Amino acid sequence: MKRDLKRMSQSPLDVLFIGGGITGAAAVYDAAQRGLRAALVEKHDFGWATSAATSKLVHGGLRYLKNLEFGLVRESLRERRILELIAPHLVYPLPFLVPTYRGTSNNLPMIGAGMLLYELLSYDKARLADHERQVPSFRLLSKKTVLAEEPGVDPTGLSGGAIYYDCQMHSPDRLTLEFVLAAAGLGAQIANYAQVDSLLKENDRVVGARVRDVLSGETCEVRAPIVVNVAGPWADFVSEMALGGEKKSLIRSQGIHLIFRPVIKNHAVVLRTRGGRHFFLIPWRGLTLAGTTDTRFEGHPDEYRVSRAAVDDFIREINEVFPSAQLKFEDICWTYGGLRPIVEDETDVEVEVYKASRKYEIYDHAREDKLEGFVTVIGGKYTTSRRLAETLLDLVEKKLGRAVTPCRTARAPLPGGDFGRWRDFLTEGARRHPEIGADMLQQLSLDYGARRENVLARLADERLAKRLDERHPIPAAAAVEAVETEMAQTLQDIVWRRTGLGTTGQLDEAALAAVASLAGERLGWDAARRQREIDSVQERLATHNIAG
CATH class of the missing domain: 3.50.50.60 (FAD/NAD(P)-binding domain)
Incomplete structure (x- = not known):
């Protein structure tokens, strides 16, 4: 490219x-x-x-049923299956646990009815060639089972719960x-x-x-x-x-996400703030990802940054409904946020952004x-x-005055998506590349899918075969692929949007210098430009991406 x-x-x-x-x-x-x-x-x-500031989910939007947006939910569930089909390395099922509480709208009968309707609207979810990647059906749980599955759930007033499945994005x-x-x-x-x-x-x-x-x-x-x-x-x-x-x-809604130490086990947990907004605690690369908030943003979008006040507010909301987390600001490894545009037909009417349609x-x-x-x-x-x-x-x-061409994007695999069954793909990769650690093979398979051989071929160069940071199973070859094939132009492009090295906010200086050297050689950076690139990444890492 x-x-x-x-x-x-x-x-x-x-x-x-x-x-x-x-x-x-x-x-x-x-x-x-x-x-x-x-x-x-x-x-x-x-x-x-x-697009980068999502909760890393591909989902139907269970909460939209409350607004009677059945068409949106059905469209989203159909598209969830299509993304599983055309990009199976990047979109895969994830279990969600919804605890239910007596005397709230999150009670067991209400959630059970919602789950049943959600299931009916996803009637085509089994239409995947790889049966192991199909989205399972929901099941209702007793209070005892909820606490066994996720011991951190607040037991006060807990009546039971449900497990259902949507999909996670490995990397939006x-x-x-x-x-x-x-x-x-x-x-x-x-x-x-x-x-x-x-x-x-x-x-x-x-x-x-x-x-x-x-x-x-x-x-x-x-x-x-x-x-x-x-x-x-x-x-x-x-x-x-x-x-x-x-x-x-239009108006702009800001949503932030926090990444911190693990406080959940094997499920994404669906929670509801005291103000009535739903959010998720999601397992993410050995840590917990929490998101999202939903508040109106005033100002120019170029000037948007996650604020300390927004982080503190979200930490408070998490601790109120998931008190076992005992979350503190010092626990935060990384934050990110973004703006979502919402149509506002009447500019003199205030829109409650959380309830606004998607x-x-x-x-x-x-x-x-x-x-x-x-x-x-x-x-x-x-x-x-x-x-x-x-x-x-x-x-x-x-x-353009043309006859409308039938759309083929719902059937044609994306460049990394054409590899057959996931289990067989991993097995074949291990057979062909026994010298690669299982964790690196898994990472490259998720990142590139069928394109992983492009990166694996670069590992013949000893310098490119080395891991950039021992905490991440990502070889130096991935940085070269980012520049030479994927149009990365800056160090931030490589660290966050190509390799994912900075996704958790954990990256050492030596890894950063190595990436800057590899990129600089190929993009013609002099020593001053390399240092500016390193400084820009280090500033974001040092502040956990929080303004001020």
């Missing part, structure tokens, strides 16, 4: 996507699958913002990247660190964008008859460029604003991004 803005600017295109989160990545892939000449630009790195960053790689493999032109400074307009039509290379400072014009705004929390700023100062109204909206500005060639997408959830892209591309083809 090569980054070439000059070539992009000189190429005839059918559609240009602005924004490289999961929505943009899925959309440019669908466009390329349909034979469209597609391009995508992202002002930072792929999936660096909202790498799943987003899989869509980008798939699109590039089909001929789409892709560039990260490419910021849209303005839109090109002719009469009442958007015909492209003026794009600045953030790395070099050079600018170019990228022209296409259809421009799609998939900029997530920045969507209103992009639409403002098209509408001459008017913004498509449905998406696609705005054809030819209909809304008499402006041709421009489409904006707002809202949605990671799980349904592929389906959103399918709906979006149907509209794009119609606007």
